[in-house]
Amino acid sequence: MDFNDSPAEAEFRTNARAWLDVNAGRDKERKAPRVDDTSLLGEGKVWQAKKAEVGYACITWPKEWGGGGGTPMEQVIFNEEEAKHGRGYGFFAIGLGMCVPTVMAFADNATKQRFVPAAVRGEEIWCQLFSEPSAGSDAAASRTRAMRAGDGSGDWILDGQKVWTSGAHYSDFGIVLVRTDPDVPKHSGLTMFWVDMKSPGVDIRPIHQASGESDFNEVYFTDVRVRDSQRLGEVGKGWNVALVTLMNERLAVGGGMGPNWSELLALAQGIPGVGGSSAAEDGGFRERLADWYVSAEGLRLTRYRAMTALSRGDTPGPESAIGKIVSARQMQEIGEEAMNRLDQYGIVGDEHERHLISAFQHNWFWGTALRIAGGTDEILKNIIAERVLGLPLDIRIDRDVAFKDIPRGV
Numbered sequence: 001m002d003f004n005d006s007p008a009e010a011e012f013r014t015n016a017r018a019w020l021d022v023n024a025g026r027d028k029e030r031k032a033p034r035v036d037d038t039s040l041l042g043e044g045k046v047w048q049a050k051k052a053e054v055g056y057a058c059i060t061w062p063k064e065w066g067g068g069g070g071t072p073m074e075q076v077i078f079n080e081e082e083a084k085h086g087r088g089y090g091f092f093a094i095g096l097g098m099c100v101p102t103v104m105a106f107a108d109n110a111t112k113q114r115f116v117p118a119a120v121r122g123e124e125i126w127c128q129l130f131s132e133p134s135a136g137s138d139a140a141a142s143r144t145r146a147m148r149a150g151d152g153s154g155d156w157i158l159d160g161q162k163v164w165t166s167g168a169h170y171s172d173f174g175i176v177l178v179r180t181d182p183d184v185p186k187h188s189g190l191t192m193f194w195v196d197m198k199s200p201g202v203d204i205r206p207i208h209q210a211s212g213e214s215d216f217n218e219v220y221f222t223d224v225r226v227r228d229s230q231r232l233g234e235v236g237k238g239w240n241v242a243l244v245t246l247m248n249e250r251l252a253v254g255g256g257m258g259p260n261w262s263e264l265l266a267l268a269q270g271i272p273g274v275g276g277s278s279a280a281e282d283g284g285f286r287e288r289l290a291d292w293y294v295s296a297e298g299l300r301l302t303r304y305r306a307m308t309a310l311s312r313g314d315t316p317g318p319e320s321a322i323g324k325i326v327s328a329r330q331m332q333e334i335g336e337e338a339m340n341r342l343d344q345y346g347i348v349g350d351e352h353e354r355h356l357i358s359a360f361q362h363n364w365f366w367g368t369a370l371r372i373a374g375g376t377d378e379i380l381k382n383i384i385a386e387r388v389l390g391l392p393l394d395i396r397i398d399r400d401v402a403f404k405d406i407p408r409g410v
């Protein structure tokens with residue numbers, strides 16, 4: 001494996017750097033935009049449109065859909081360079097990472113023409129409506145239902161509740177997984193639709209998080225009318241469509257983010273330790289730091305391995321689950337260590353005064369969410385056990401049972 005840029009990649013990096021220097025500015029103190037900070041929505045949309053103009057938005061997507069027609073390695077290189085400018089707006093991640101690829105895979109040409117380039121340019125934002133109060137890890141347990149309208153139009157009427165829908169409050173459209181047949185086993189009775197989030201009967205209610213943010217929402221559907229042309233894939237085949245979205249989700253949420261071991265080291269060097277020396281000289285701290293350094297390097301190289309596979313046209317395997325397990329846990333641990341080292345000041349960070357401290361706090365809160373989103377630690381470990389290590393499958397009591405007959409809590 002060669003970790004250096006190939007001549008073509010090096011040229012791409014030079015061009016990307018030059019473009020970013022001119023267009024993005026270089027502001028090391030710029031905060032990573034918070035997903036729920038809708039005051040940055042306009043700024044994010046302008047940045048997305050600027051990238052789309054020159055092919056730096058959705059670099060691997062075909063040019064005919066507004067993408068850059070480039071390689072996965074070029075996307076990685078651009079992400080690395082863009083991150084140095086603090087320009088990673090979260091508003092588009094779910095739409096472009098998960099929903100729009102699903103639309104591209106399952107919608108007809110006219111629908112794709114209508115939605116894909118607009119999403120690439122950041123003009124419209126998408127959300128993913130899968131989770132429900134009793135359908136999280138078991139996403140196929142979805143109970144939100146769609147029934148044909150009784151007027152012969154072929155339209156569908158949606159009723160039910162989704163939960164944890166990130167960005168629903170600023171999204172224009174969503175992809176929604178619903179039950180269209182409760183009389184067959186759970187994976188066979190689902191159908192996927194795209195839905196206009198401004199449709200009558202869609203009620204979006206924000207959920208307030210411990211971190212003070214409000215990234216996600218409950219979404220209620222009450223008699224929401226959806227045309228049959230909004231269906232993605234065949235009736236009853238929604239699980240296959242959802243798998244495409246979920247596969248992209250695992251890839252999209254695997255990357256590391258926030259301050260890492262080197263920033264923790266810098267912080268510790270400026271904090272007094274026992275006996276007057278800096279906290280960085282504490283033996284226990286150094287040992288933990290060495291562990292994080294080792295796993296961060298392991299992650300980086302594993303990521304390169306996955307990217308090399310992508311460059312060669314292979315599909316990344318279930319190994320990508322490892323990246324998410326390790327990076328989310330590490331993010332949480334590093335945040336916790338920083339807060340402990342700062343003692344009582346660790347919980348009083350003011351993001352306007354001490355950006356790095358608030359970034360560590362944010363990591364600590366966000367790491368918890370990341371260990372759940374896109375597949376919990378336990379579910380990802382199940383995947384690794386079954387598909388990487390070949391251990392026996394998880395027990396299932398609902399195989400071949402009609403969804404309506406599956407026992408459920410009272």
Ligand SMILES: Cc1cc2nc3c(=O)[nH]c(=O)nc-3n(C[C@H](O)[C@H](O)[C@H](O)COP(=O)(O)OP(=O)(O)OC[C@H]3O[C@@H](n4cnc5c(N)ncnc54)[C@H](O)[C@@H]3O)c2cc1C
Nearest residue numbers: 128129130131136137164165166369372373374376378379
């Ligand atoms: C930040 C964030 C953003 C999110 N954004 C979205 C979004 O945009 N759209 C959306 O649809 N959803 C979203 N979600 C929801 C997310 O997909 C679910 O929270 C996740 O799938 C877990 O489901 P659950 O919360 O219902 O937990 P449950 O599935 O009820 O799990 C509870 C616990 O039981 C464990 N468990 C469950 N089944 C097994 C098993 N078979 N073996 C071992 N352990 C098991 C789980 O690992 C977990 O620890 C988001 C979640 C978070 C945290």
